Amino acid sequence: MVKIQVDRTQCQNFGSCVIEAPNVFSLNANDEMEYTPEADDSELDNVEAAVDVCPMQAIALVLRS
Amino acid sequence: MSLPVVIVGASLGGLRSAEALRRSGYAGPITVFGDEPHAPYNRPPLSKDALAGPVSHAAVAFPQRAATADVLWRLGIRIESADLEGRRVRTADGEDVAYRALVVATGLRPKRLSPRTVGLSGAFALRTLDDAGALSDALVPGARVVIAGSGFIGCEVAASARQIGCQVTVVGSAQLPMLGPLGAALAEGVMRRHETRGVSFRMGTHVADVLGEHSVEGVRLADGSELPCEVLVEAIGSVHNTEWLRGNDVDAELGLRTDSAMRVLRADGSPWADVFAVGDVARFPNAIYGDTPASIEHWNIPTETAKRASRVLAMQLADDPGLPAVVAERFAPVPSFWSDQYDIHLLAFGLPAVADRAELLAGRPEEDCVYGYYVGDHMVGVCGIGMRSEVMKYRDEVSRYGQVPIGESA
The missing domain is CATH 3.50.50.60 (FAD/NAD(P)-binding domain)
Known part of the structure; x- marks a missing residue:
């Protein structure tokens, strides 16, 4: 299981994460980022890429077995 | 080992x-x-x-x-x-x-205006954390600030300095700030928003000389006019x-x-x-x-x-x-950039700078809007103020292989 945390005080809804991990992150109708705080292990690479590309560096990845 | x-x-x-x-x-x-x-x-x-x-x-x-x-x-x-x-x-x-x-x-x-401004009191370039700390100390309310360069860094510094309460003049060699990456329509809109907030622009000229022997006292522009200032920010490229x-x-x-x-x-x-x-x-x-x-x-x-x-x-x-x-394997990373100036949040994909024309795709130029950038019929870039979902819709289109050869200095 991949556990994800987003610092909402930092996030500015760029949506870069949506491109890298569309199963985990999305932009809603108001252009606000939404995400699932837990994802399958198969999403690990995508979520890591999302962490890397976030311009605000607002995403953190917490791994759980 | x-x-x-x-x-x-x-x-x-x-x-x-x-x-x-x-x-x-x-x-x-x-x-x-x-x-x-x-x-x-x-x-x-x-x-x-x-x-x-x-x-x-x-x-x-x-x-x-x-x-x-x-x-x-x-x-x-x-x-x-x-x-x-x-x-x-x-x-x-x-x-x-x-x-x-x-x-x-x-x-x-950062490129500097001349070897003389390196280390000159009141002259700043911005790349590192220490650069930002030094510039931040100089940006006090009321300070007269001249920004040489009207690209993204210059305009972002202008917005930040204005919000602090400085008197800000941007000097740019192009006719509009950020003209290359934004195109004329969007660049003009962003310039108006800066002006509404009190930033002055001197476009189509450049800083020809820096006045002051031991610290910055002003600049002389290429047209001969002088602007007194205590702070000079050099944002003329890299x-x-x-x-x-x-x-x-x-x-x-x-x-x-x-x-x-x-x-x-x-x-x-x-x-x-x-x-x-x-x-x-x-x-x-x-x-x-x-x-x-x-x-x-x-x-x-x-x-x-x-x-x-x-x-x-x-x-x-x-x-x-x-x-x-x-x-x-083909290597085709999609360029993307963003810029925050006041409440203007720009987001772009592709290389609008290489386009020969721009077209309004959504919104209104004076409000939130999205522009597409084209070479012939090929969309080479998309840029929006706000409207991020709308901007993102075009990301695939500007990412297609082999669209248009570009110049070497994009």
């Missing part, structure tokens, strides 16, 4: 290179040299929030990952020269460091940090030329097998733009190029038979 992979440059490109080497299976030693005293940190906030008050390194530092805990960070050490044939680099103190492979991630430094590679068989004109695997090329076009370049310093072929080599100074490029370089390098170090196939 085997020789290390040496990474020169400890900013985003250097960090991502080290991380991606580990992710790609390389478990051997990695040494990273950085001339700044700081561990890798994020630069975009430096022209924005960081100018409003003192910013700590911790507030902008990139998180360090467990996988790179054993990387040797040699910070505050400048690499002065390299011997690519002999596989070693030399520090400013004269220490020779032998490497198994070299990753060049030395990036850019220079690639490649001088330390002089004397080696490389092509360092307008950035260090590489192949699409990010391997540094010799003058005859053949790659060095064990020398890579990533980030702003690299001039690489991008399959989206017909493989014309160009250096692309956008924030996402260090990450993309570092991942590409490290994957190739790790396979090569492991004698992986799959290497030729990976080297032959």
